[in-house]
Amino acid sequence: xxxxxxxxxxxxxxxxxxxxxxxxxxxxxxxxxxxxxxxxxxxxxxxxxxxxxxxxxxxxxxxxxxxxxxxxxxxxxxxxxxxxxxxxxxxxxxxxxxxxxxxxxxxxxxxxxxxx
Amino acid sequence: xxxxxxxxxxxxxxxxxxxxxxxxxxxxxxxxxxxxxxxxxxxxxxxxxxxxxxxxxxxxxxxxxxxxxxxxxxxxxxxxxxxxxxxxxxxxxxxxxxxxxxxxxxxxxxx
Numbered sequence: 001x002x003x004x005x006x007x008x009x010x011x012x013x014x015x016x017x018x019x020x021x022x023x024x025x026x027x028x029x030x031x032x033x034x035x036x037x038x039x040x041x042x043x044x045x046x047x048x049x050x051x052x053x054x055x056x057x058x059x060x061x062x063x064x065x066x067x068x069x070x071x072x073x074x075x076x077x078x079x080x081x082x083x084x085x086x087x088x089x090x091x092x093x094x095x096x097x098x099x100x101x102x103x104x105x106x107x108x109x110x111x112x113x114x115x116x
Numbered sequence: 117x118x119x120x121x122x123x124x125x126x127x128x129x130x131x132x133x134x135x136x137x138x139x140x141x142x143x144x145x146x147x148x149x150x151x152x153x154x155x156x157x158x159x160x161x162x163x164x165x166x167x168x169x170x171x172x173x174x175x176x177x178x179x180x181x182x183x184x185x186x187x188x189x190x191x192x193x194x195x196x197x198x199x200x201x202x203x204x205x206x207x208x209x210x211x212x213x214x215x216x217x218x219x220x221x222x223x224x225x226x227x
Contacts, residue, residue: 004158033215043159043204043217050213058214090158102166103147103208105215107158 002027004108006091012114013081021076021111023091030096032074033058033105034066036087043090049074050096081115088112119143122205122218129195130226137190137221139205148188148207150179153220159204162190185210195225 004025013019025032033048035058045058049068063085065077074093078085091108095101121140129135139148147166151159163172165181165188172179176199178191192199205218 031213035217040219042219043206045215048213048215056213059216092158097146102164103215104149104161104164105159105206107151107160110156110158 002106004091004093004106006089006108006111008111009109010112012116014116015082016080019078019081019113021078021089021091021113023074023076023108024072025074025091025093025106026072027093027095027106028071029093029101029106030071030099031094031101031105032068033092033094034064034074034076035090035092036060036085037090037110038087046076046089081113083115086113086115119209119216120205120207120218122221124221125219126222126224128224128226131196132194133225135192135195135223137203137205137223138187139189139218140187141207142186143209144185145207146185146210148181148185148205150188150190151204151206153202153204162203192223195223197225197227199223200225 007022030051034046035043037043044060047066049055089111092105094105149164150162153159163179168183168185170181176193180189203221
């Protein structure tokens with residue numbers, strides 16, 4: 001089954017304790033992206049990756065890091081989480097426009113993060 | 117700055133009524149997507165519109181992309197309780213790979 005998986009689904013942590021949220025897709029998509037969803041603000045893009053070893057900032061990258069060492073994985077790293085990073089996080093992937101993709105994104109189930 | 121303005125934000129209607137949701141921008145988009153999101157889940161694609169003026173139908177849902185590729189609309193005919201959810205429009209401005217989402221329209225259809 002074609003899917004995007006995220007782990008963990010729920011996480012409660014404390015300020016300053018480094019954490020990683022994993023994302024994996026099995027559709028051989030080149031493009032992957034991370035979003036956060038907050039009430040009243042909608043979905044905002046954090047980082048995206050066009051392909052392996054190619055990443056770029058979205059609209060809200062501060063406090064986050066990403067890496068793309070393999071095509072299927074795109075982990076989101078919070079080196080020193082703060083309470084304002086409490087949010088619902090989504091990973092997504094899509095086929096490259098160069099390969100006929102039309103910007104259709106497939107989303108993971110989400111990770112609800114609480115930073116105390 | 118919210119580059120994709122979605123309206124209305126909330127909509128509560130009776131089963132069988134029609135409704136239209138709008139997604140507007142001053143920017144040109146290479147394509148626009150409409151997603152529906154259920155509580156506790158990620159957004160799921162409904163449709164992608166690519167060509168200016170394009171109209172796509174998905175059962176009782178009709179999607180239109182503006183001629184200038186700056187706006188889109190979603191029309192639901194004879195809404196049903198199963199249509200309840202959060203509807204999101206999204207797109208990447210032409211020449212970029214940064215995606216922007218509208219703030220969403222929360223639809224509730226009462227039986």
